Amino acid sequence: MARKAKKITAKDHDGLSRGEFVHHELLQAIRDGRYQSGARVREAEVAAWLGVSRTPVREAVRRLQADGLVEFTPWRGVIVAELDQQQVIELYAMRRVLEGTAARHAAQHAADSEIAELAELVEREVKAGDDVARLVEINNRFHQAIYLAAHNRYLLKALNSLTDSLALLRSTTYSVPGRPKTAHVEHETIVDAIRRRDPDAAEAAASAHLAGAERARLKVLFEIRQSEEEAP
Amino acid sequence: MARKAKKITAKDHDGLSRGEFVHHELLQAIRDGRYQSGARVREAEVAAWLGVSRTPVREAVRRLQADGLVEFTPWRGVIVAELDQQQVIELYAMRRVLEGTAARHAAQHAADSEIAELAELVEREVKAGDDVARLVEINNRFHQAIYLAAHNRYLLKALNSLTDSLALLRSTTYSVPGRPKTAHVEHETIVDAIRRRDPDAAEAAASAHLAGAERARLKVLFEIRQSEEEAP
DNA sequence: TAGCAAAGGATTGTATACAACCTGTCAAGA
DNA sequence: TCTTGACAGGTTGTATACAATCCTTTGCTA
Numbered sequence: 012m013a014r015k016a017k018k019i020t021a022k023d024h025d026g027l028s029r030g031e032f033v034h035h036e037l038l039q040a041i042r043d044g045r046y047q048s049g050a051r052v053r054e055a056e057v058a059a060w061l062g063v064s065r066t067p068v069r070e071a072v073r074r075l076q077a078d079g080l081v082e083f084t085p086w087r088g089v090i091v092a093e094l095d096q097q098q099v100i101e102l103y104a105m106r107r108v109l110e111g112t113a114a115r116h117a118a119q120h121a122a123d124s125e126i127a128e129l130a131e132l133v134e135r136e137v138k139a140g141d142d143v144a145r146l147v148e149i150n151n152r153f154h155q156a157i158y159l160a161a162h163n164r165y166l167l168k169a170l171n172s173l174t175d176s177l178a179l180l181r182s183t184t185y186s187v188p189g190r191p192k193t194a195h196v197e198h199e200t201i202v203d204a205i206r207r208r209d210p211d212a213a214e215a216a217a218s219a220h221l222a223g224a225e226r227a228r229l230k231v232l233f234e235i236r237q238s239e240e241e242a243p
Numbered sequence: 244m245a246r247k248a249k250k251i252t253a254k255d256h257d258g259l260s261r262g263e264f265v266h267h268e269l270l271q272a273i274r275d276g277r278y279q280s281g282a283r284v285r286e287a288e289v290a291a292w293l294g295v296s297r298t299p300v301r302e303a304v305r306r307l308q309a310d311g312l313v314e315f316t317p318w319r320g321v322i323v324a325e326l327d328q329q330q331v332i333e334l335y336a337m338r339r340v341l342e343g344t345a346a347r348h349a350a351q352h353a354a355d356s357e358i359a360e361l362a363e364l365v366e367r368e369v370k371a372g373d374d375v376a377r378l379v380e381i382n383n384r385f386h387q388a389i390y391l392a393a394h395n396r397y398l399l400k401a402l403n404s405l406t407d408s409l410a411l412l413r414s415t416t417y418s419v420p421g422r423p424k425t426a427h428v429e430h431e432t433i434v435d436a437i438r439r440r441d442p443d444a445a446e447a448a449a450s451a452h453l454a455g456a457e458r459a460r461l462k463v464l465f466e467i468r469q470s471e472e473e474a475p
Numbered sequence: 476t477a478g479c480a481a482a483g484g485a486t487t488g489t490a491t492a493c494a495a496c497c498t499g500t501c502a503a504g505a
Numbered sequence: 506t507c508t509t510g511a512c513a514g515g516t517t518g519t520a521t522a523c524a525a526t527c528c529t530t531t532g533c534t535a
Contacts, residue, residue, distance in 0.1 A: 028317060029489070030305075053516070064490045066298075069517090070305055077309045079400065085260060086496045086517055098396070104348075105397040112340050164330070165337040165408070168311065169401045176397070260518070286487070296520045297487090318487055318526050 114217035116161035346449035348393035
C-alpha cells in the first residue's frame with residue numbers, strides 16, 4: 012500500500028504543483044478578461060477562489076511579475092499590468108525581430124517532420140473557413156511550431172514571454188476585416204521559404220507578417236479605445 | 244514615535260525585501276563560483292546562511308528558475324544549471340541577434356547624452372590599461388548602456404536575462420590574449436555607427452562584436468574543460 | 476553473498492499565524 | 506473651512522509548523 016490515498020496530495024490538478032496550477036489559472040483568467048488591466052489581484056482572494064493557501068498564490072504571482080504581466084508595489088499588492096500604445100509598439104518591434112530570427116533558424120535547422128507539421132497547420136486554416144476561434148487556435152499553434160523548429164531554447168523562452176504579454180490585450184487581430192485571409196497567405200509564404208531552406212526569405216516573410224499583425228493590432232486597439240471613450 | 248525601531252523590519256538590506264536580497268546574493272554566489280554548476284541548493288541551507296526563513300529563499304530560487312539559472316525537479320530540489328556547448332552556442336546566437344537589435348535601435352533612438360556616456364566608457368577602457376577586472380566592469384556597463392539606449396523594455400529584459408545566464412560560465416573572455424584590445428576597437432566601431440545614426444552599421448558592428456566574443460568564449464571554455472580533464 | 480523490502484532521515488510542498496506596513500477616515504485645532 | 510495628526514482596517518512580508526515525498530540504509534531471506 013504505497014500510493015493509495017491520492018486526494019490529499021500536493022498535485023490533484025493534472026500533475027501540476029499548486030503553484031503551477033495557480034499560475035496557469037491566473038494566466039487564463041487574464042486572457043479571457045476575468046482579470047482586466049488595472050484590476051487588483053489580492054492574494055487572499057485568489058487563494059480562496061482556487062482553494063489553496065496564499066503560498067502557492069504568491070509563487071504564481073511572482074512568476075507573472077517576472078514576465079511583466081502584473082505590476083508590483085511593495086506592501087501595496089499587485090495589479091494587472093496595462094499596456095499603453097508605446098509598450099505595444101515596443102512589444103511588436105521585439106516580436107518582429109524574434110519571429111524573424113525564429114523563421115530564419117527554422118529554415119536552417121528544422122527537421123522535415125517539423126516542416127510537414129507547419130504545412131499541415133496552414134492547410135487546416137483553409138478548412139477552418141470563417142471560424143475565427145479555430146483560426147486563432149491554429150494561428151497560435153503555427154507560431155509555436157516555428158518557435159520549436161528554430162531549436163534555440165533562449166529564443167523559445169523569449170518568444171513565449173512576449174506571447175504571454177499579449178494576453179493583456181484581450182482581443183484578436185482576426186476581427187479586422189480581411190486579416191484572416193492576409194495572415195493565411197503570409198503563413199504560406201513563410202512555410203514556403205522554410206521548405207526551400209532559404210533563411211533570408213524566411214526571416215523577411217516572418218518580419219513582414221509581424222508588421223502586418225502590428226498594423227492590425229493597432230487598428231483593433233484604436234477602435235476599442237475609441238468605443239470605450241464613447242460609452243464607458 | 245512612528246518609525247523608530249527599524250532593525251526588525253522587513254528590509255534591513257538596503258531597502259530590498261528579503262526575497263530580493265536573497266536573489267541578489269545567490270546570483271552573486273553563482274557569479275563568483277561559490278555555487279558552481281551542478282551544485283545542489285538546499286532551501287534550509289541558504290536560509291541559515293543568509294539569516295532568513297525559507298519563504299524568501301523559495302521566492303528567490305523560483306526567480307532564478309524562471310531565468311533558467313537553476314534546474315528544478317519537484318520534491319528533489321534545485322541544482323545550479325550546467326551549460327553544455329550546445330547551450331552556449333544557442334545563447335550566443337541569441338545574444339548576437341539581440342545586441343545587434345539593441346545597437347540598431349540605439350542608433351535610431353538614443354539621446355545625445357546616452358551617446359556621450361557610451362563614448363566616455365570606451366574612453367575609459369584606454370585608461371584602464373591591462374587591469375582586467377576594471378575592463379570587465381567597464382565592458383558590462385558599456386553593454387548595459389547600449390541596452391538602455393535602445394529604449395525598448397522587452398529587449399532590455401531579454402538581454403538582462405541572457406546576461407544573467409552567462410553568470411553560469413564563471414570566466415571572462417578577456418583572459419584570451421589580445422581579446423581586450425580587439426573588444427575595445429569593436430566597441431569604438433559600434434559607438435561610431437551609433438553616433439552617425441547609422442542603424443545598419445551599428446547592427447552589423449554589434450553582431451560582429453558578439454561573434455568575436457563567442458569565439459573567445461568557446462576558446463576559454465575549451466581550455467577550461469581540457470584542464471579539468473587533466474587534473475580533476 | 477546478493478537482492479529486496481521496509482524504515483528512517485532528509486528535503487521540499489503547503490498551510491497558517493503573526494508582524495510590518497500602507498491608506499483612508501475622522502476629529503481637533505488654527 | 507482647511508490642515509494635520511492619529512487610529513483603524515486591510516493587505517502584504519516573513520516565519521514556522523506540518524504533510525508529502527524521495528533517497529539511503531539496514532536487516533532479512535534465498
